[in-house]
Amino acid sequence: xxxxxxxxxxxxxxxxxxxxxxxxxxxxxxxxxxxxxxxxxxxxxxxxxxxxxxxxxxxxxxxxxxxxxxxxxxxxxxxxxxxxxxxxxxxxxxxxxxxxxxxxxxxxxxxxxxxxxxxxxxxxxxxxxxxxxxxxxxxxxxxxxxxxxxxxxxxxxxxxxxxxxxxxxxxxxxxxxxxxxxxxxxxxxxxxxxxxxxxxxxxxxxxxxxxxxxxxxxxxxxxxxxxxxxxxxxxxxxxxxxxxxxxxxxxxxxxxxxxxxxxxxxxxxxxxxxxxxxxxxxxxxxxxxxxxxxxxxxxxxxxxxxxxxxxxxxxxxxxxxxxxx
Numbered sequence: 167x168x169x170x171x172x173x174x175x176x177x178x179x180x181x182x183x184x185x186x187x188x189x190x191x192x193x194x195x196x197x198x199x200x201x202x203x204x205x206x207x208x209x210x211x212x213x214x215x216x217x218x219x220x221x222x223x224x225x226x227x228x229x230x231x232x233x234x235x236x237x238x239x240x241x242x243x244x245x246x247x248x249x250x251x252x253x254x255x256x257x258x259x260x261x262x263x264x265x266x267x268x269x270x271x272x273x274x275x276x277x278x279x280x281x282x283x284x285x286x287x288x289x290x291x292x293x294x295x296x297x298x299x300x301x302x303x304x305x306x307x308x309x310x311x312x313x314x315x316x317x318x319x320x321x322x323x324x325x326x327x328x329x330x331x332x333x334x335x336x337x338x339x340x341x342x343x344x345x346x347x348x349x350x351x352x353x354x355x356x357x358x359x360x361x362x363x364x365x366x367x368x369x370x371x372x373x374x375x376x377x378x379x380x381x382x383x384x385x386x387x388x389x390x391x392x393x394x395x396x397x398x399x400x401x402x403x404x405x406x407x408x409x410x411x412x413x414x415x416x417x418x419x420x421x422x423x424x425x426x427x428x429x430x431x432x433x434x435x436x437x438x439x440x441x442x443x444x445x446x447x448x449x450x451x452x453x454x455x456x457x458x459x460x461x462x463x464x465x466x467x468x469x470x471x472x473x474x475x476x477x478x479x480x481x482x483x484x485x486x487x488x489x490x491x
Contacts, residue, residue, distance in 0.1 A: 170196050174204045177435055178211050183392075184433050189385050193429065198421050202459030205431035209462050212435045217489035218398075218463035219480075220272035220310065220440070221265040225253040225290075230278045232349045234337070235411040236374055236404060239278040245409035252277065252286055258293045259300070266301040268477045269491065270466060273297065274310035274333060280350065281314040291327035298328040307331070310370060315350060315358050321365040331398060332362035333370035339386035342379045359394055368397040372440065375426055376404035376418040384426050388433045398463065399437050401427060403444030420452045424459055431460030438463035450483070457487040 168176070170192060176182035192201065228249030230239045238245040253275070262273050275290060282290070290311070298305050307330025314334070316324075321332060336355050337343060343352045359369050371394060373387050391399055403423060406413045430439050440463035445453055457464075466480045481491070 167191050170200055170204055173432070174208060177208055177432065181435075186385070186389055189388070189429060189433060190382065192432070193381055193385060193425070198425055198428075201428040201432075202424060202455065205428035205460035206458050208435050209431055209439075209460055213438070213462045215489050216462075217484045217491055218272070218438045218440070219270050219466050219491065220274060220463070221261075221270045221467040221477075222274045222276045222312070222465060223253070223258060223261040224278075225258060225275040226251060226277040226279065228278055231280050232347060234347045234349075236337075236346065236377055236407075238407040238410060240410075243407075243410045245407055252282075252289060253293075255293050255296060259296060262297045262301060262304065265467065265477075266303050269303075269481075270477060271303075271491070272308045272310055272331070273304050274312055274331075276312040276333075277314065279314055281316055282320070284320065287313075287316070287320045287323050291323050294324070294327040294329055307368070312370075315354055316361075318361045318365070321358075321362050321367070325365045325367050330368060331370045332359070332365075332367045333398075333400075334358050334362070335373050335400065335402075336371055336387065336390060336394070337373045338377060338379055339383035340390055341386060342377075342383050346377060356394060359396075363395065369395060370398040370400065370440075371396045372398075372400035372402070372442065374402040374404050374443070375423070376415065376444075377412060378415060381422065381425075385429060385433075388430050392433055396434070397437060398440055399430060399434060400440040400442035400465065401430065401461075402442040403447060405444045405447060417447075420448070420455075423448070423452065424455055427456045427460040440464060454483060454487055457484070457489070462489070 228239050233242040238247050309329050310331040311324050311329045312333035340352045406415050439461045441461045442465045466477045
């Protein structure tokens with residue numbers, strides 16, 4: 167079996183695609199700092215020093231029919247979140263303009279629920295067209311959508327309205343998904359992502375780590391995402407929400423988190439490895455170690471049902487870690 171330096175050289179020089187047995191060997195044997203340093207060099211070689219930032223708006227909250235064990239928005243769980251219907255144009259524009267003015271690179275509407283109706287999709291498409299008309303920084307593929315298990319036709323409508331990326335997390339390893347959700351399947355997610363790609367959108371898909379899965383299953387998720395062809399991979403660290411079945415889940419160690427980011431980079435040399443939800447639960451030192459250990463993208467600002475981090479504070483951290491915007 168090749169050593170970590172040998173695998174790094176093969177990835178950089180020969181575009182070697184890390185094999186599952188190689189990744190599992192590194193998981194068991196490689197030093198964490200060495201993994202991070204290798205991942206950082208691979209990141210610099212393939213994606214440079216530019217940080218890719220995005221922000222999300224919770225455009226419809228709560229009353230979700232699905233029973234995902236991690237989610238505060240499910241009707242199956244007793245959580246204390248705000249519940250409201252699909253946003254109107256004025257409110258969406260206000261959020262988009264605020265992020266545009268702060269220099270955030272991408273903007274996404276995110277809706278709770280399994281899917282949207284055709285009428286709701288048309289409403290969202292009108293919002294996206296208005297954003298693109300008024301905010302130059304969000305044109306040319308910098309608008310994103312996360313709206314559940316849509317149809318081919320609905321995805322095409324969003325593409326024609328200016329949406330460049332479609333987001334649908336696979337959430338975890340295929341082998342572990344049925345233990346976390348039974349109201350829809352991993353294959354339904356994969357099918358939606360395939361339809362989004364066929365519509366001409368790039369794919370944003372990742373998951374949540376720390377939901378009781380094993381380290382090997384985190385690698386399984388990474389390879390599933392490579393098979394899907396994810397361009398952007400959000401890695402969320404579980405924020406256990408009171409009232410959900412995972413509220414008492416023990417947190418991952420810093421070492422587990424940093425090894426996950428590094429190994430995802432080795433498996434996905436050219437992708438945006440995006441630091442997403444749960445980032446603010448970690449010490450600033452750990453956040454910076456992840457940014458110097460494979461990550462090259464981040465969600466900034468508030469998230470769906472939890473408070474995020476300040477854009478200005480994040481931008482200063484990115485600069486300290488050697489990134490430009």
